[in-house]
Amino acid sequence: MPPRQVILVRHGETxxxxxxxxxxxxxxxxxxxxxxxxxxxxELLASEEVDVIFTSDLARAVExxxxxxxxxxxxxxxxxxxxxxxxxxxxxxxxxxxxxxxPEVLKxxxxxPFTFRVPGGETxxxxxxxxxxxxxxxxxxxxxxxxxxxVAHAGPLRMLLCLLTGMDLSRQWEFLIxxxxxxxxxxxxxxxxxxxN
Amino acid sequence: xxxxxxxxxxxxxxxxxxxxxxxxLDFSASISPxxxxxxxxxxxxxxxxxVRYYPDPECTSFCEAAAAYHEVNRQNILPGNxxxxxxxxxxxxxxxxxxxIPIPTFSEYAYAVESIGAEVISPCFRQQGQRFVxxxxxxxQSIAGKDLVFICNPNNPTGxxxxxxxxxxxxxxxxxxxxxxVIDEAYLxxxxxxxxxxxxxxxxxxxxxxxxxxxxxxxxxxxxxxGYALGPSRIIKAMTLLRDPWSVNVLAQEAGxxxxxxxxxxxxxxxxxxxxxxxxxxxxxxxAGLEPVYPTANFILFDTGPAGISAATLQNAMATRGIxxxxxxxxxxxxxxxxxxxxxxxxxxxxxxxxxxxxxxALSAGGG
Numbered sequence: 021m022p023p024r025q026v027i028l029v030r031h032g033e034t035x036x037x038x039x040x041x042x043x044x045x046x047x048x049x050x051x052x053x054x055x056x057x058x059x060x061x062x063e064l065l066a067s068e069e070v071d072v073i074f075t076s077d078l079a080r081a082v083e084x085x086x087x088x089x090x091x092x093x094x095x096x097x098x099x100x101x102x103x104x105x106x107x108x109x110x111x112x113x114x115x116x117x118x119x120x121x122x123p124e125v126l127k128x129x130x131x132x133p134f135t136f137r138v139p140g141g142e143t144x145x146x147x148x149x150x151x152x153x154x155x156x157x158x159x160x161x162x163x164x165x166x167x168x169x170x171v172a173h174a175g176p177l178r179m180l181l182c183l184l185t186g187m188d189l190s191r192q193w194e195f196l197i198x199x200x201x202x203x204x205x206x207x208x209x210x211x212x213x214x215x216x217n
Numbered sequence: 218x219x220x221x222x223x224x225x226x227x228x229x230x231x232x233x234x235x236x237x238x239x240x241x242l243d244f245s246a247s248i249s250p251x252x253x254x255x256x257x258x259x260x261x262x263x264x265x266x267x268v269r270y271y272p273d274p275e276c277t278s279f280c281e282a283a284a285a286y287h288e289v290n291r292q293n294i295l296p297g298n299x300x301x302x303x304x305x306x307x308x309x310x311x312x313x314x315x316x317x318i319p320i321p322t323f324s325e326y327a328y329a330v331e332s333i334g335a336e337v338i339s340p341c342f343r344q345q346g347q348r349f350v351x352x353x354x355x356x357x358q359s360i361a362g363k364d365l366v367f368i369c370n371p372n373n374p375t376g377x378x379x380x381x382x383x384x385x386x387x388x389x390x391x392x393x394x395x396x397x398x399v400i401d402e403a404y405l406x407x408x409x410x411x412x413x414x415x416x417x418x419x420x421x422x423x424x425x426x427x428x429x430x431x432x433x434x435x436x437x438x439x440x441x442x443x444g445y446a447l448g449p450s451r452i453i454k455a456m457t458l459l460r461d462p463w464s465v466n467v468l469a470q471e472a473g474x475x476x477x478x479x480x481x482x483x484x485x486x487x488x489x490x491x492x493x494x495x496x497x498x499x500x501x502x503x504x505a506g507l508e509p510v511y512p513t514a515n516f517i518l519f520d521t522g523p524a525g526i527s528a529a530t531l532q533n534a535m536a537t538r539g540i541x542x543x544x545x546x547x548x549x550x551x552x553x554x555x556x557x558x559x560x561x562x563x564x565x566x567x568x569x570x571x572x573x574x575x576x577x578x579a580l581s582a583g584g585g
Contacts, residue, residue: 040527043583104582105582115580119533130576130579131538133582174581175582192578193505193577194503195505196524
């Protein structure tokens with residue numbers, strides 16, 4: 021049985037977020053604001069009966085998930101499939117630095133960000149396949165769980181939102197989860213419905 | 218030196234992003250997307266042979282057409298090389314010690330005042346939900362001790378509208394304080410029920426009121442430069458003595474005169490703007506991370522802050538895709554997360570929305 025409730029949580033802020041650095045698989049930890057966002061979301065979810073938590077294995081997600089896990093006494097399942105899209109050689113650089121160092125590649129990527137591959141990175145299509153595998157794995161490993169928490173990143177969470185609500189991936193722009201923000205999804209027929217919280 | 222940033226600089230963008238100017242879709246300048254009206258273009262073409270003569274320094278035909286259009290006397294009209302010229306003329310005429318200019322707004326008012334070494338006092342519009350507002354009573358009180366007030370109605374870039382009653386109070390308090398009030402109605406033709414907000418029909422009632430009008434935006438002729446002012450004959454006469462007698466060239470005079478006969482074009486544009494600004498507002502509202510301000514004219518301001526992306530970054534990304542938008546950081550009193558776009562045709566607006574969605578998604582994944 022798929023879980024009755026899925027709670028998606030985006031990791032808290034990092035210094036790289038603040039500086040506008042492309043993060044991808046790079047692994048900066050939470051900054052002070054990010055830590056307080058992680059504690060805030062943990063507090064917000066305290067009244068939920070969380071059965072299982074899956075997090076991306078990147079530090080910013082793990083650290084956020086740990087605060088939630090501590091409240092519920094639930095261990096974390098760290099899942100590399102939930103990582104952000106890989107930005108390869110671009111990781112650690114700001115948009116301005118990319119303009120200076122990779123003007124042509126940046127232009128190609130902006131022309132078609134969903135099929136173009138950043139040097140050494142992933143395409144959005146590959147991220148989509150990875151997120152699909154992650155969801156299958158979560159379903160398999162969380163059998164009989166009523167409430168599942170998934171802590172991850174902007175890219176994979178947006179794809180999960182489309183996947184779970186039955187929306188086409190081309191409508192991802194309708195979603196943006198802020199740092200440390202939870203999104204509640206309730207099972208409704210064969211898909212999930214986003215709850216207004 | 219401070220750079221005087223405005224929208225519509227497609228040549229600079231074409232150079233910087235290696236694009237052909239004709240392939241750039243310009244959403245940064247608030248110009249009619251319907252192109253130059255037929256009668257206006259025909260007037261310009263017919264006037265080409267007259268470029269061998271000096272222009273009429275009195276701009277007689279143009280001023281008569283403007284006076285007839287607004288039902289005022291010829292003595293109440295001053296032509297200008299765009300409304301911008303008149304902003305400088307009135308500033309040089311009044312020579313204020315202190316001028317009151319609510320911000321963020323069109324930058325040339327402050328530039329003009331500062332160019333004569335006068336002080337600019339700038340109360341701020343504040344964002345309240347989907348609108349930018351100002352405390353109107355405080356504003357009226359702050360008129361005392363100022364010699365000149367500039368008000369843009371609707372305000373560029375926030376879209377804030379001043380009602381006629383509010384403006385009448387400002388002009389009357391200004392009169393009691395020996396303060397000249399300039400009301401720039403550059404975008405008012407494109408506001409729903411615009412005439413209800415216009416001060417033109419009150420222009421005879423006050424000796425301290427000057428109204429600015431622009432033909433550039435509505436009739437898509439920014440390259441020609443033509444605007445005018447309506448005001449008391451005393452001020453108009455004094456500004457006429459200050460102005461370069463040939464500042465409005467032959468082509469601009471003829472284009473401007475013809476523009477007053479383009480009522481059908483204006484109605485078509487008003488209908489398009491009304492439908493399309495609603496379309497853009499609704500579509501922008503649906504994009505997660507963008508927050509549009511409720512539009513009143515042919516431009517929309519929106520906040521990129523919730524997406525965690527600066528206006529400059531979005532402007533750069535969109536320019537790479539051939540779409541020019543206005544990063545509003547250079548407006549005094551505006552932070553680094555506001556962008557202004559103009560309202561264009563449905564095909565162009567759809568391309569804008571699609572490109573904005575894709576750029577936002579790509580850039581926000583970068584911060585994931």
